[in-house]
Amino acid sequence: MAKHPDVAIIGGGIIGLTSAYFLAKEGLSVAVYDQSDFGKEASWAGAGIIPPGNPDRAATPADKLRGIGSVRFPTFSAELRELTGIDNGYRLCGGIDFLEPEDRDVPTVWHAEGIAFERLTLAGAKRLEPLGEVEGEPHLLPACAQVRNPRHLRALITACDRVGVRLNANTGAEAWELGSNRITSVQLAGGERVIAGRFLLAAGAWSELLLRPLGHRPHVRPVLGQIALLKGPSCSRVLMLGKRYLVPRGDGLTLIGSTEEPEAGFEKRTTAAGVEELVAFARRTVLPLADATLETSWAGLRPGSPDGLPFIGNVPGWDNAFVACGHFRAGVQLSIGTAQAITELLTGKPTSVDLAAFALDRTPDTSTKSAFRS
Ligand SMILES: Cc1cc2nc3c(=O)[nH]c(=O)nc-3n(C[C@H](O)[C@H](O)[C@H](O)COP(=O)(O)OP(=O)(O)OC[C@H]3O[C@@H](n4cnc5c(N)ncnc54)[C@H](O)[C@@H]3O)c2cc1C
Structure with a gap:
């Protein structure tokens, strides 16, 4: 891999790791940094319910993300099993x-x-x-x-390694070094500075701490x-x-x-x-x-957000900063759709989901109801 990755991902939960895997498969060089071990926070703790969905007939962008997850989880699970030998326990149990x-x-x-x-x-x-x-x-x-979260995370970590993602555990991001409209580098615990083409913030419940220096307070908590x-x-x-x-x-x-x-x-x-x-x-x-x-x-x-919807897309004001966080109760079922959208965005393709609904600077709409709670 080149010295400076094309994409540096902050946060190695299900969102950061699935995105890393998809991006690397598209030929980008990717490095992921986590402040502790990979996949040991919300993504490990979750129940792994994957409700049904249908992206072709979904009424809202959130339903579409869920639908992508529902449709792609069986084949993605098989792909991970083939690549890593790890069965993530995906099961159509009803x-x-x-x-x-x-x-x-x-x-x-x-x-x-x-x-x-x-x-x-x-x-x-x-x-x-x-x-x-x-x-x-x-x-x-x-x-x-349903999927068994710890097994799915283990499969994702191994799959990332197999496709050349550079995995850096116990290296938390502490601060950005900023140019006029670009992030120049991220400073890690221990002082090392990482320069990258683009930065994806996927730090779950901790994301707000790294969004504030970029001028955003979406109230991820x-x-x-x-x-x-x-x-x-x-x-x-x-x-x-x-x-x-x-x-x-x-x-x-x-x-x-x-x-x-x-x-x-x-x-x-x-x-x-x-x-x-x-x-x-x-x-x-x-x-x-x-x-x-x-x-x-x-x-x-x-990672809670004011309207329960995630934040996915460009960080306004910063040309090379992107975010994927705030998935609240649904980050497992939305992980594949999120990673797909991020990969499309970062490889210059039209996104299959309208990301305006997930914009960092949107006005939260708490009247939107989800067809599933988990
Ligand atoms: C009890 C429970 C049940 C759930 N059940 C379901 C369910 O059935 N179905 C479903 O779809 N969803 C469920 N969820 C929600 C789902 O688990 C989350 O939405 C999802 O895991 C969020 O993933 P993430 O990668 O954004 O966050 P996380 O998994 O929390 O990952 C964020 C990562 O970022 C790292 N990090 C933080 N700050 C920094 C930093 N400064 N530098 C570097 N790394 C950093 C953390 O160490 C962590 O590894 C549940 C959640 C919980 C807690």
Whole structure:
């Protein structure tokens, strides 16, 4: 690789690593810098739900990003497995979404998008899964899938290495050196300066710290999410009830998520109350889980944004600065679409998704509702 990479990526979570892999496959020289180990923050902690979608009939750019993820995840998983030998655990397990009264428009959105679904009666849902107490109207989503995040991250890291991405762990970016309208270099912890053609900021919940010196304050902030892992007989599909969900891994383990704590700051920790609440939810929702054992629990910092949508595209005012952050509850399902759009942008191609909706200087529109919460 040339001494100075074409693209220096700050942040090696799912967004930075997927982008690095796609860019390197297009022939660009890429280096990724992470302040700790790669893929150990939100991307590691997430539940890995990949809801269904259809990019050709999506109504909004966010739905289109989700649709790209839904359609490309199976082939991308196979590509990673072939290249690295690592199976990321992608599985079309199906799901049941229990819609609440405020979700009354959601089936119309699914229908318009061409997503397969079936409205179930409660008795019908109970014939499919060993349900206990549930609220909401059950809707079967046969094309709902899941991926095992830690395995997917391991596959991505290995794949990046195989295609020549330079991976630099424990080298956090501390400051930019700025020209009049360009970033000249980034200064790393330890003092080294890295010069690159272009810079992509993909630092998850920490991105705001590096956007401020560029004159932007989009209010990307950490939103803590706790998860409990239970062991024992369970359901077989992903169950989604409001902001809570159960993700059966198919090996006797069920992931119960998740809390949403916007005031916890950067303190990544589980609490007795948070885990107890998740376990109680699981026990009343799926009958056999009443006898499950608590295997472990963990927490992650979602990169929250004011309207829940990510920031993807050029950093206004800086010719060679780009951003991909703020994916909040959906960074896994949006990772492929995001990396695809970033790669198109950085290789001079028209983007398959209209990036105006994800502009750093947009006015947040909190009235936009997502067809899925996770
Ligand atoms: C509990 C929980 C459940 C979730 N469930 C789902 C789900 O089911 N489906 C879904 O699609 N999404 C889910 N998400 C959301 C998803 O995990 C995130 O949106 C996604 O992981 C964000 O990826 P990222 O790469 O932007 O951030 P991260 O994974 O946080 O990566 C950012 C990286 O940047 C590094 N970094 C930070 N500052 C610097 C710096 N100065 N220099 C260098 N490196 C730096 C960090 O060390 C980190 O490795 C969930 C999240 C949580 C927490």
